[in-house]
Amino acid sequence: MKKLLGILMLLFANQVVVAQKTISLEDCESQFLKNNLVLLAAHYNIDASKALTIQAKIWDNPSFNADINAYNPENKQFFDIGANGQKAFSIQQIIYMGGKKRNEVQLSKTNEQIAELQFNDLLRSLKLQLRKSFYIVYFNSKNIEHIDKQIVHIQELVNSYTIQAQKGNIALKELVRLQSLFLNLKNDRNDIVNSTIEEQAKLKLLLGETENIVPQMNESDINKYSKNNAFDLKSLEELAMANRPDYLQNQKNIEANEWNVKLQKSLSVPDITFGAGYDQRSGAFNNQVDAMIGIPLPLWNKNKGNIKVSEAILDQSKTEKQNATLQLQTEISSSYEKWVESAKNYNQLKPQNVADFETVYNGILENFQKRNISLLEFTDFMESYNQAAFQMNELKKKVVLSGEELNNTINKDLF
Secondary structure (H helix, E strand, C coil): CHHHHHHHHHHHHHHHHHCEEEEEHHHHHHHHHHHCHHHHHHHHHHHHHHHHHHHHHCCCCCEEEEEECCEECCCCEECCCCCCCCEEEEEEEEECCCCHHHHHHHHHHHHHHHHHHHHHHHHHHHHHHHHHHHHHHHHHHHHHHHHHHHHHHHHHHHHHHHHHHHHCCCCHHHHHHHHHHHHHHHHHHHHHHHHHHHHHHHHHHHHCCCCEEEEECCHHHHHHHHCCCCCCHHHHHHHHHHHCHHHHHHHHHHHHHHHHHHHHHHCCCCCEEEEEEEECCCCCCCCEEEEEEECCCCCCCCCHHHHHHHHHHHHHHHHHHHHHHHHHHHHHHHHHHHHHHHHHHHHCCCHHHHHHHHHHHHHHHHHHHCCCCCHHHHHHHHHHHHHHHHHHHHHHHHHHHHHHHHHHHHCCCCC
8 A cells, every 4th residue: 555655646746747847046037037028028118218318319300491382463374483483492490599408318318217227126026026936935845845744644544543443443532633633734735835826826927937836945045044144234224225226216316307407497498490591582682592590589488387396396306215215224124133033043943953853753653653652642742843843944934035035125135
């Protein structure tokens, strides 16, 4: 029976491997950058902003006007535009004054930089989601492996006790207690599997992948998050202010609004239109060539309303930057404290403790099979053992996730 069960489990494992993809975090992130549709779509915003900068540099086209005779009543001739007829032509070009074009170009360039920062902030958020899902799937798989090992052992005991209970050799309540332990393990497994399915869905969506991801890690990948790094909150704040795209965007918003104020003020300065014209017969003399200049008179519309709006938006963006600074400082302090607590708890977990747990587990199982300990002692130990194993795995997961939260807060890999 045991051999048959082993063969069936081996066949099942081979079936699962076909639908899975083992991958490291580095390869996972590389695939993410190539295949993530949200990132690919967001990148078009940068291209669009660059195109708007190109457009802002372009001057308006000159205008050409033609005035030709439609009907000559003296000669009773239509379209009399010959040597003795009438035609006139002019060409005009508007010249921007007050630095309008320069301000428009600088505003567009700043908006282009804002689009790049928005893209980088999206990348930062998605990268955190990718790493969190990657690690959660990894640690969940360790819990599932642990539970599956227990389930195999308890299932064997349940089968054995079922036969003995039918023969009347043991009390039915002992079988029920074993079955209760078995069901608790199955329920715990079901919860973890459901959590893994959710995180797998996130991973596959982020990676543009159809297969389940099997994270590949080793203990050094975990231990690096518990290093006793002497981080200073002030230096972390400086790093975040230099690297966080959402924070840098606040400064760029101020810069863009400053250029917008300059642009609105420059729009109140009248533009000049230069031109040249030719008139065959209707001018002061025949074949007249003229030079033209035009300028609007700024009597009523001096763009005062738009100037006041742009100045109000500028003041608003400065206040928002102050709030963003305070929010960033609070976020860094919170993330740092969470990581410190998680690292401290993890560092108290010694490798020998894990080995001792396994040794005790094997001893208890062997003694129970030999009837050296009671069922009550065995089930109590199993419940405590499983809870402790989950908690140890949870300590590892928390130090990794808190480390990633701190990385994300600073937008720099500190570990």
